[in-house]
Amino acid sequence: QKEVEQDPGPLSVPEGAIVSLNCTYSNSAFQYFMWYRQYSRKGPELLMYTYSSGNKEDGRFTAQVDKSSKYISLFIRDSQPSDSATYLCAMLNTGTASKLTFGTGTRLQVTL
């Protein structure tokens, strides 16, 4: 079993929809939880990160962490065609020389 599980999609939604992207994990030592966005044929770029449990909001994006359930989510409000990309969750146990563990990514397509 992988340490981090993520549904690969693809997920197709109409413009303006609320998108929910999720990851589950098995390692209770993870402390930082991140979301990276990767456009086609580009490198991943950090969207946002949270430390431990709770919510964090940045514009149309909200990240949630539920450590008791080992479940993290990224919500995108008022989705736009420019949000079409692959979204990778990543997690960090600070005791592992700062090595991130990535999910496989969910491909999102926002249609007009």
Add this chain to the structure above:
Amino acid sequence: NAGVTQTPKFRVLKTGQSMTLLCAQDMNHEYMYWYRQDPGMGLRLIHYSVGEGTTAKGEVPDGYNVSRLKKQNFLLGLESAAPSQTSVYFCASSQGGSGANVLTFGAGSRLTVL
């Protein structure tokens, strides 16, 4: 303000050939990483470095070697390429240390081994 630059962007090799991928960062980051990305497998760590002159093995190091002779550069070598090494390779760097360890990625190098 280039960030992380990878060269070459594309390369086609024959089985058994060797090559080196170069990664350069201009952010004075301590940590550097090489990942490979394959469909359905996500990003897998090959090797990483926590400072000039240091290297360490990641999740999938076999068939690859690395060197970090200068702080700004991290080289990934394939001594005898195999078709299983066909992949997209990403270099990343970070400040490292405690905290979130935010990675900055390069644009990727697409390698095909025939």
